Amino acid sequence: MASRRGRETAARWIFIAALLAALEGVVRLDWVDRIFVTAPSLVAATAWEKILSGELPALFVTTLFSVGAAFLLAMVVGLPAGYALWRFPLFGRAYDELLSALFASPWILLYPIFLVIFGRGLGAIIAMGFLSGMIPIALNTHHGLRDVNPIYLKVGTGMRLKERQIVRHILFPAAAPMILSGLKLGVTYILISVIAVEFLVEIGGIGTLASKGYFWFNTEELYLGMAGAIVLSMIFIHLLGRAESRLFTS
Amino acid sequence: MKNGAPILEVRNLSKEYSDFTAIDNVGFEVYRHEFVSIIGPSGCGKSTLLEMIAGLVPKSSGEVLIKGVAVKDGHASIGIIFQQESIFPWRTALENMEFGLQMQGASKDERRKKALEMIELMGLGGFENRYPDQLSGGMKQRVAIARALVMEPEILLMDEPFGALDEQTRIILGEELLRIRQEIGQTILFVTHNINEAVQLSDRVVIMSARPGKVKAVIDIDLERPRTSAVISTEKFGRLVGEVWLQLREEALKSFRQTAR
Amino acid sequence: MKPLLIQTVTVLVFAAVWETVAESGLLFAGILPGIGEILRAAWVLASSGAIFPHLLVTVHEASVGFVFAALFGIALGVLLGTQPFLRRVFEPPLLYFAATPKIILYPIFLMLLGAKLESKMAMAAVSGFFPIVVNTTIASAGVNRVFLKVARSVGASRLQIFTRVYFPSMLLPVAGGARLGIGVSLVAAILGELKVSNAGLGFIIMQSFNHFRIPEMYAGILLTFLFAAAVNVAMTLLLMRCRSFAHESAR
Ligand SMILES: Nc1ncnc2c1ncn2[C@@H]1O[C@H](COP(=O)(O)OP(=O)(O)OP(=O)(O)O)[C@@H](O)[C@H]1O
Ligand SMILES: [Mg+2]
Numbered sequence: 044m045a046s047r048r049g050r051e052t053a054a055r056w057i058f059i060a061a062l063l064a065a066l067e068g069v070v071r072l073d074w075v076d077r078i079f080v081t082a083p084s085l086v087a088a089t090a091w092e093k094i095l096s097g098e099l100p101a102l103f104v105t106t107l108f109s110v111g112a113a114f115l116l117a118m119v120v121g122l123p124a125g126y127a128l129w130r131f132p133l134f135g136r137a138y139d140e141l142l143s144a145l146f147a148s149p150w151i152l153l154y155p156i157f158l159v160i161f162g163r164g165l166g167a168i169i170a171m172g173f174l175s176g177m178i179p180i181a182l183n184t185h186h187g188l189r190d191v192n193p194i195y196l197k198v199g200t201g202m203r204l205k206e207r208q209i210v211r212h213i214l215f216p217a218a219a220p221m222i223l224s225g226l227k228l229g230v231t232y233i234l235i236s237v238i239a240v241e242f243l244v245e246i247g248g249i250g251t252l253a254s255k256g257y258f259w260f261n262t263e264e265l266y267l268g269m270a271g272a273i274v275l276s277m278i279f280i281h282l283l284g285r286a287e288s289r290l291f292t293s
Numbered sequence: 294m295k296n297g298a299p300i301l302e303v304r305n306l307s308k309e310y311s312d313f314t315a316i317d318n319v320g321f322e323v324y325r326h327e328f329v330s331i332i333g334p335s336g337c338g339k340s341t342l343l344e345m346i347a348g349l350v351p352k353s354s355g356e357v358l359i360k361g362v363a364v365k366d367g368h369a370s371i372g373i374i375f376q377q378e379s380i381f382p383w384r385t386a387l388e389n390m391e392f393g394l395q396m397q398g399a400s401k402d403e404r405r406k407k408a409l410e411m412i413e414l415m416g417l418g419g420f421e422n423r424y425p426d427q428l429s430g431g432m433k434q435r436v437a438i439a440r441a442l443v444m445e446p447e448i449l450l451m452d453e454p455f456g457a458l459d460e461q462t463r464i465i466l467g468e469e470l471l472r473i474r475q476e477i478g479q480t481i482l483f484v485t486h487n488i489n490e491a492v493q494l495s496d497r498v499v500i501m502s503a504r505p506g507k508v509k510a511v512i513d514i515d516l517e518r519p520r521t522s523a524v525i526s527t528e529k530f531g532r533l534v535g536e537v538w539l540q541l542r543e544e545a546l547k548s549f550r551q552t553a554r
Numbered sequence: 555m556k557p558l559l560i561q562t563v564t565v566l567v568f569a570a571v572w573e574t575v576a577e578s579g580l581l582f583a584g585i586l587p588g589i590g591e592i593l594r595a596a597w598v599l600a601s602s603g604a605i606f607p608h609l610l611v612t613v614h615e616a617s618v619g620f621v622f623a624a625l626f627g628i629a630l631g632v633l634l635g636t637q638p639f640l641r642r643v644f645e646p647p648l649l650y651f652a653a654t655p656k657i658i659l660y661p662i663f664l665m666l667l668g669a670k671l672e673s674k675m676a677m678a679a680v681s682g683f684f685p686i687v688v689n690t691t692i693a694s695a696g697v698n699r700v701f702l703k704v705a706r707s708v709g710a711s712r713l714q715i716f717t718r719v720y721f722p723s724m725l726l727p728v729a730g731g732a733r734l735g736i737g738v739s740l741v742a743a744i745l746g747e748l749k750v751s752n753a754g755l756g757f758i759i760m761q762s763f764n765h766f767r768i769p770e771m772y773a774g775i776l777l778t779f780l781f782a783a784a785v786n787v788a789m790t791l792l793l794m795r796c797r798s799f800a801h802e803s804a805r
Contacts, residue, residue: 054643079665137560149741149782152756155748155763155771159585194377201347201373202393202444212396216383231653239655243749250658254749257661269658276654 081262086270089263099267103275106237106248109165113172113233121177121229122222125184132189139185146178154240168240168247175236176229183225187218227283234279238272249275298361299324300448300480301346306355308341315341317505318355323448323482328474330483330491332541333501334548339484340376342506343450346482347373359447372446374437376453376484380425386436387412387421393444404443411439414473431462438470448480455490467493468522475519488541492516492533493525500540503548510540587769595773599758605777611753615671615743616736619678623735627683628728631690638695645691652684657745664750674746674754681742682735689731693724725800726793733789740782755781 063083069075070082093099128135154171161167195217199209215222241250252268255261299322308316315338323329333339344350346357348367359368380389390411394404412421415435425433434454441449455463467490474481485491491498495514502509514533516524524530569589575581576588587595599605634641634648656677663676697720705715747756755778762770 051639051642054639055647058643059647079662133556134560137557137564140557141561141564147737147786148779149737149744151741152744152748152759152775152778155759156775159763159768159771160582192377194375194379195381197349197375198379198381200349201367201375202396203367203369204396208396212392213381216381219383235653235655239657239745242655242658242660243745250655253658253661257664265661269661272658273651273654277650280650280653 078260078262081266085263086266089267090271093267099271102249102252102271104248105165106241106250106275109168109172109237109241109247110230110233112165113169113176113237114230116169116173117176117180117229117233118226120173121180121225122184124177124181125222125225126188128181128185129188135185135189139182142178142182146182150174150178151236151239154236154243157240158244163244163246165247167244168237171240172233172237176233179228179232180225183228184218184222187221187225188214190221191217223287227287230283231280234276238276242268242272297325299358300360301482302356302358302361303342303346304356304358306342306345306357307353308338308345308350309353314505316345317507319501319506319508320355321499321508321511323480325447325480326478327497328471328481328483328495329497329499330485330495331499331501332485332488332491332537333506334503334541334545335486336548336552337501337503337544338506339486339501340452342501343373343452343482343484347371347450349373370447371450372441372444372448373450374441374452374454376456378433378437378457380433380436380440382425385422385424386417386428386432389425389436390439390443392440407443408439411443414442414476415439416469430458431466434458434466435469438473442473442477442479448482450482450484452484453486454483455487456485463487463490464493464522464525470494471520488534488537489525492530492537493520493522498537500537501544503544504551509544512537512540585768587772591769592772592776595769596776599770599773599777605755605758605774608754608758609781611671611757612740612743612747612755615674615746615754616678616740618671619675619680619743620682620736620739622675622679623682623686623739624732626679627686627731627735628690631687631728631731632694634687634691635694635696641691641695648684648687648691652688656681656684656742657749660746660749663746669750669752671753674743674751677746678739678743682739685734685738686728686731689734690724690728693727693731694720696727697723722800725796729793729796733786733793736789737782737786740785744778 067082157167157171161170195213199213238250241247242254245251245254249271253265256265256268301323304320306319331339345352356363387408390408391404417435455466498512500510573589576586660677663673667673701719705719744756747754748760751757759771759774
């Protein structure tokens, strides 16, 4: 069975490599205008240059800083908010609906307001990321606590535990998978909105590179910016997935 | 078997829900080292009764006495195993068994030692570090029983602990339960709606009527002790099962009609 | 009833706080217009008809994009869902890609298709494609094997198996994906407009932002949200119709 897995992975990478090779060939043979498309090797060369000059690492660090700050804020607000929603069920139901409605709306389009209020800078980006991450964290925390199988709590009551013990040793462990998946969802949304706003407004980290490359007709920089943003997101999602499966197959 | 004063006495216990009576004036006793089963049609209030005794559901009227003293909301010497699967999926088998002791503030060594003894008693050796989703249904129920037994309850309430298991596992686990009970002299109040199981395991069977739940009859099971599951093939066993069914049949039909409506 | 009351009160309190802050001018002076001012600006945009050509442009972009997203998404989804090998090879990268910010690809479309409608259509198509392909893959792979066996055991033709088993079992999840897809296509088109455009809802918002016509910017965002909500409600209703249709079509 392991070999079947191996064949699939190989097929996947061969496909990706073939795609890149085709791109390389098409550009090298001058079948397309180099203003529109550039060769992966040229992008890689640009990437190397920008890594040596420190530009690319600085961009990544800026993006990661924004994501990290937004995530921290989103957790600090979202987790207690989710707990409060559970603790006060009447408000929980009311605000759960409001938050869900907000989350289903195109909140990313609010970024001009954040720009106006926080100014054109990292503040606006972090605020935007905070908003997009806080909602799923609060909602998942609420749902996780709310949907804990009551039988687990009954075990605690049956052992005559104190409320504090039940919350700490039964309620939270039981809700943990749901809360963690909320955190994962939160980070994913934060990353998407941070990079999107960086690109749209051309401030901050890796998202700005594609925008600059486009406006200055620097095709290598444009493709490097796109690849960088996409690869960063994928690495992030991959690591989060790994962390999650590590936590739950212990 | 009825030596001395009863450990558990249930007197005139009733439970009213807003629109109907679930338990109506139920009374019985359980003596030390006894194994008493409660049997009744589905929905007659067996779980409600057990949880009232454990103080998990408030009683509408009546009394529960532990060693002659009326208790309001449960008692430290009562252990309970629930009808639904209730072992914690975030703890290993061993950690599940340590749970109660940990909550009481027992030291790590002490609770580990007691839990390991329990692993031995329950025949769970080799499975102590598995998580529940890596255990079979029968193994999970063993863990649930062990988690309650570690606390050394004077009386153990068991609500259809083998209800979700297949017939063969059920019989084997029943036999195991009898062995364990013999070894540690555990007093058990056992709920089931399986007649064979009730007769196989018990010293006495309390038969409940369909909704509202009342005590319809109490039948003494005078099969020899210690017992193995081989008792199932004896003539006396068949006679007792017949006797219980005779009492239950009418109630089961009544309950069937209630739900068919 | 009670949650509704809490929600209403919350919205009113939010509005009141907003209004107080805006009126007092202590915080965010000049960048936080009063609610009355925003509503007035919205009214002007709507009643003068100034917004409608832009709304039309956005709808045009989003719907053309969505049609492409649906065609390609459903086709690829069925392929992946019915070919286990292809699914195992291509689903993981697809899922990874689905969770990246697609707007970053916008410059390619700008270069290839220009700053007009076509580049937003492409944005809408690429963005709406992912929820549709993901849902369709799951739906077509998840068609109950037993149903297929039953159909084959009574000698149903391939066409019959498709129309009587595949179609009714897949309609709902695919429609669910399409509903998500429409929303995503709409947002993607507007995001494209916000970056580079000369018409559309996003263009209105960005122009008022650039010219510091702040109340108009808020009004543009407000109207865009209302429109998105209306589309969402309409799609939900349509999905409910789909449900009964799925059951009827199976007969
Ligand atoms: N909280 C409650 N409110 C109202 N009715 C309840 C409540 N809990 C249980 N009941 C009802 O009380 C009756 C007795 O329930 P109970 O669970 O005790 O029955 P049971 O004998 O254990 O049934 P089973 O054999 O299916 O486990 C049932 O009709 C049930 O629907
Ligand atoms: Mg029950």
